[in-house]
Amino acid sequence: MSGAAPxxxxxxxxxxxVLGGAFALIGSWGLVRLPSLMERLHxxxxxxxxxxGAMLVGSVVWFQLAEGVWTTHELLVSVFLFVTAPISANMIxxxxxxxxxxxxxxxxxxxxxxxxxxxxAADWATxxxxxxxxxxDFVGD
Amino acid sequence: xMNRLLPHPGLSLLLVVMWVVMVSxxxxxxxxxxxxxxxxxxxxxxxxxxxxxxxxxxPALGYLGIVLWDxxxxxxxxxxIILFKPNRNLKPAWLTIPLDxxxxxxxxxxxxxxxxxxxxxxxxxxxxxxxxxxxxxxxxDPAGEIAKVKARYExxxxxxxx
Numbered sequence: 001m002s003g004a005a006p007x008x009x010x011x012x013x014x015x016x017x018v019l020g021g022a023f024a025l026i027g028s029w030g031l032v033r034l035p036s037l038m039e040r041l042h043x044x045x046x047x048x049x050x051x052x053g054a055m056l057v058g059s060v061v062w063f064q065l066a067e068g069v070w071t072t073h074e075l076l077v078s079v080f081l082f083v084t085a086p087i088s089a090n091m092i093x094x095x096x097x098x099x100x101x102x103x104x105x106x107x108x109x110x111x112x113x114x115x116x117x118x119x120x121a122a123d124w125a126t127x128x129x130x131x132x133x134x135x136x137d138f139v140g141d
Numbered sequence: 142x143m144n145r146l147l148p149h150p151g152l153s154l155l156l157v158v159m160w161v162v163m164v165s166x167x168x169x170x171x172x173x174x175x176x177x178x179x180x181x182x183x184x185x186x187x188x189x190x191x192x193x194x195x196x197x198x199x200p201a202l203g204y205l206g207i208v209l210w211d212x213x214x215x216x217x218x219x220x221x222i223i224l225f226k227p228n229r230n231l232k233p234a235w236l237t238i239p240l241d242x243x244x245x246x247x248x249x250x251x252x253x254x255x256x257x258x259x260x261x262x263x264x265x266x267x268x269x270x271x272x273x274x275x276x277x278x279x280x281x282d283p284a285g286e287i288a289k290v291k292a293r294y295e296x297x298x299x300x301x302x303x
Contacts, residue, residue, distance in 0.1 A: 030223035050216030086256030093264035122269035
């Protein structure tokens with residue numbers, strides 16, 4: 001680390017890191033205080049993405065202003081985060097739906113209740129195999 | 142012949158760009174290795190992804206901009222709910238969104254967008270592939286919420302995947 005970083009760089013980077021930390025903290029606080037599993041899922045999937053984003057921008061700015069190089073790893077970290085966050089949230093939600101239907105959720109369904117089945121003959125994909133010709137149908141391939 | 146060699150040109154380009162970004166150094170060697178991966182990986186994974194969805198890249202870039210902006214807005218929105226709205230005033234709801242999109246790639250992008258933006262997480266798809274189950278953190282007006290998501294994201298995705 002070179003000691004020649006301008007004071008403005010320190011200021012910008014500090015602001016971004018503090019902003020990032022604040023959002024990560026709010027996301028974690030949401031995990032504690034929201035009423036049931038499905039609401040708690042919203043905290044970590046959203047409030048923390050901007051938290052991490054701000055820290056990553058801080059990292060890019062730091063390397064540019066203090067070391068004089070452009071780093072691109074941060075971009076890749078955010079891409080992987082945006083691709084994986086919805087998938088893990090979806091898996092947690094599906095397990096929750098399954099456990100709700102099985103009556104395994106001891107604390108009840110939470111304020112949103114149990115979801116209605118979709119209109120028409122088909123059920124949700126957690127409870128019923130995908131029909132032929134739909135995206136998840138591997139038998140028809 | 143071209144289809145056999147480059148089953149997914151978009152994926153190939155993405156792999157080259159990601160390789161260069163990961164090495165964080167644009168030299169001939171990096172680019173060359175990136176191109177080798179960009180050609181080989183789609184060929185070996187093509188059996189699991191047989192169709193090539195038609196994607197229009199210019200509207201896709203506009204969509205990316207809108208989604209990134211909405212993610213920033215969503216973060217402030219959800220942070221405000223977490224900090225200031227007591228649980229008794231919170232109105233969480235399940236939304237059943239009828240899908241106009243039919244291609245698996247388009248539905249995946251739509252569901253992912255919903256999970257990343259204001260107070261909604263996509264939870265399941267119907268077995269017939271025509272409805273999406275979404276959980277909303279705070280939706281006093283579920284019908285309005287559904288209309289908003291369909292107009293803002295699904296209409297644009299229909300332009301991109303067609």
